[in-house]
Amino acid sequence: MKISTSKTELQAALQKLSKAVPARSTLPILSSVLFNVQESGTVLRTTDLEITIIVNLPVSVESSGSVAIPLQTLLDITNELPNDARMTLTADENNKITMVTDAGSYDIMGKPADEFPAIPEVDNRKATGVSAKTLKDLISKTSFAVSRDELKPALTGVLFRFDEKELTAVATDGHRLVRYTRSDYSAEEFSGDVIVPRKFLSLLLGVLSGNDPIKMWMGDNHITATIGDDTYFTRIIDERFPDFESVIPQDNDKEFSANKEELLSAVRRVSIFSNKSTHQIALRLKKGETQITTEDPEKASKAKEKILGEFNGEDLEIGYNALYLKDILSHVDDEKVTIKLKTAISAALFYPGAQKENAKLTMLLMPIRLND
Numbered sequence: 001m002k003i004s005t006s007k008t009e010l011q012a013a014l015q016k017l018s019k020a021v022p023a024r025s026t027l028p029i030l031s032s033v034l035f036n037v038q039e040s041g042t043v044l045r046t047t048d049l050e051i052t053i054i055v056n057l058p059v060s061v062e063s064s065g066s067v068a069i070p071l072q073t074l075l076d077i078t079n080e081l082p083n084d085a086r087m088t089l090t091a092d093e094n095n096k097i098t099m100v101t102d103a104g105s106y107d108i109m110g111k112p113a114d115e116f117p118a119i120p121e122v123d124n125r126k127a128t129g130v131s132a133k134t135l136k137d138l139i140s141k142t143s144f145a146v147s148r149d150e151l152k153p154a155l156t157g158v159l160f161r162f163d164e165k166e167l168t169a170v171a172t173d174g175h176r177l178v179r180y181t182r183s184d185y186s187a188e189e190f191s192g193d194v195i196v197p198r199k200f201l202s203l204l205l206g207v208l209s210g211n212d213p214i215k216m217w218m219g220d221n222h223i224t225a226t227i228g229d230d231t232y233f234t235r236i237i238d239e240r241f242p243d244f245e246s247v248i249p250q251d252n253d254k255e256f257s258a259n260k261e262e263l264l265s266a267v268r269r270v271s272i273f274s275n276k277s278t279h280q281i282a283l284r285l286k287k288g289e290t291q292i293t294t295e296d297p298e299k300a301s302k303a304k305e306k307i308l309g310e311f312n313g314e315d316l317e318i319g320y321n322a323l324y325l326k327d328i329l330s331h332v333d334d335e336k337v338t339i340k341l342k343t344a345i346s347a348a349l350f351y352p353g354a355q356k357e358n359a360k361l362t363m364l365l366m367p368i369r370l371n372d
Contacts, residue, residue, distance in 0.1 A: 001037050001065030001091040005057060007081045013044055013055045014075040016230060019203050021071050022048040032068035034116045035091075037061055046071065047117050051200055052233040054119070066113035067091040073108055074099075120233045122219035126190035128162060132214040132227070134182050138169040139201045141180040141361060144327055146198040147173035154239035157195040162187055162218075170244050176324050177244060177364040178331070184358035190218045195241055200234035207232075248364060249347055252340035254313030256285055257353065260337040264329040266305045270294050271322035273303040279322040282370055285341070286315045294322075318344045319370040328363050345369070 017033050025031065025048070034045045042059045045052065069091075081087070081101060088100045095110040139158070147155035152174075161168040167185040171178050200223070207227055208214065217224045218236075225232045267281065274281050274294040284291040290309050295302040318341065328350050329337060336353025350363040 001035065001067055002062040002088065003035075003037055003042060003059040004062070004086060004088045005059040007078055007083060007085040007087065009058050010087070011075070011078045013057050014071060014078060016055055016207065017044055017046040017053050018071060018075060019206070020046040020048050020051045020053040029068060029111055029115045029117075031070060031072065032111055032116065033071040033074065034066065034068050034113060035089075036066045036113070037064045039064060045116070045119070049117065050197065050235050051203065052117075052120055054231040054233075056229045065091060067095050067097065068111040068113055068116050069097050069108060070110070077106055120222050120235075122217070122222045122224055122233070125217040125219045125224065127188040128190045128216045128218060129186050129188040130167060130214070130216055132208050132212045134167065134185060135214065135216070136205060136208045137359075138167065138180060138182065139205050141331060141333075142169045142171040142178050143198060143201050143205070144331060145171040145173055145176050145178045145363075149173070153237055154195060154241050157197045157237045158201055159193060159195050159241040159244075161193050162191050164191065170241070172242070172244060172364075175321065175366050176328060177247065179244065179248070179362045181360045182358060183360075192218075193241065194218055194223070195237035195239060196223060197234055197237055200232070203232065247347070248362065249342060249349065252342045252346075252349055254285070254311070254316060254341040256283075256290065256309055256311045256339045256341065257336060258290070258307055258309030260329060260332050260335060260353075263307055263309070263337060264326065266292050266307055267322060267325055267329065270303045270305055271326070273301040274322055278368070280319055280368060280370065281322045281325070282317055282319050284315075284317045285311045285313075287311055313341070316341060316344060317370065318348070319368045320365060321368055324365055328365050331363065333361070 022030055030048060036043045042057045044055045044057050085101050090098045095112055097108040097110045099106045142158050155173060159170040164187045166181055166183050168181040212227050215226045221236055223234050223236060270292045271281055275296040281292060281294040290307040290311060291304055293304045332352050334352030334354055338351045338353055340349040347364050347366050352361055
């Protein structure tokens with residue numbers, strides 16, 4: 001194998017590919033990038049066995065062949081080369097790689113290409129009609145609520161529900177839940193539910209711009225996405241997602257509305273004085289006056305702020321984990337936030353003051369019991 005390319009092309013490709021290289025693995029080959037050089041083009045591939053990334057690299061081909069090269073070493077030397085550098089990469093029959101640039105030459109020991117895992121087989125692939133802009137919006141609104149508890153695998157991804165004219169994304173970790181529906185969607189071949197792993201969604205969020213052409217297919221066990229000339233695969237989380245509709249209350253009869261930034265800023269300030277293990281703060285809701293309070297007897301610290309807002313209903317004092325409350329409020333995409341509540345021990349619903357066109361955002365947060 002012998003190819004020549006530029007620093008900028010190789011660097012951009014390796015940075016994308018590094019997202020599917022595991023930090024640690026029992027399979028050393030997974031820390032490598034597979035170069036597959038043909039007369040028709042050069043394709044690079046990485047995988048962590050959950051996610052696979054395939055990138056086309058613009059090169060001049062002198063001789064074809066395949067070899068696996070340690071990605072981090074190759075990326076490190078590429079990063080240190082001048083921006084206008086060009087390089088030649090050669091692999092011999094013993095998988096020894098030589099990189100030659102104007103600055104010098106560098107030898108790396110590669111591995112045989114046949115040790116590298118195969119491309120995932122995707123059965124019964126069906127197209128979805130999701131656009132890059134819609135997908136990015138759905139991911140950014142929901143992925144913050146995904147669970148990190150590997151003992152509950154169904155909750156470690158976002159549920160996507162593809163209907164004929166709606167696309168809904170749902171995430172929950174048991175303490176909070178977010179449901180976001182876009183009605184400016186029209187289905188292609190696929191309809192149904194699929195749980196997409198958090199890691200794949202954060203990867204897509206990093207590579208998607210609103211204008212990228214994207215095609216996405218659902219298979220029996222894998223999702224395939226092509227963005228520009230690059231292809232991404234992920235395993236689907238094959239678990240049953242909880243019945244989220246049944247946990248969203250329909251009879252919350254108390255309502256509090258306030259300026260989102262003012263409320264969020266007050267929660268941030270007051271929470272500085274909360275207990276560092278419980279992060280407990282309280283909302284004291286009354287007509288005419290709303291307060292946010294906290295107290296940490298261990299450190300003899302406490303804080304209290306008044307909040308401007310409108311409250312309808314009987315007086316209510318309710319406790320929250322300040323970290324979760326800040327998360328929820330920061331994802332409200334409007335100047336105003338509306339909170340619908342019932343009791344001090346039941347879930348509250350958070351909405352933007354005004355929903356965006358063709359979109360409906362509902363966020364749920366469970367309270368915590370206040371210390372007496």
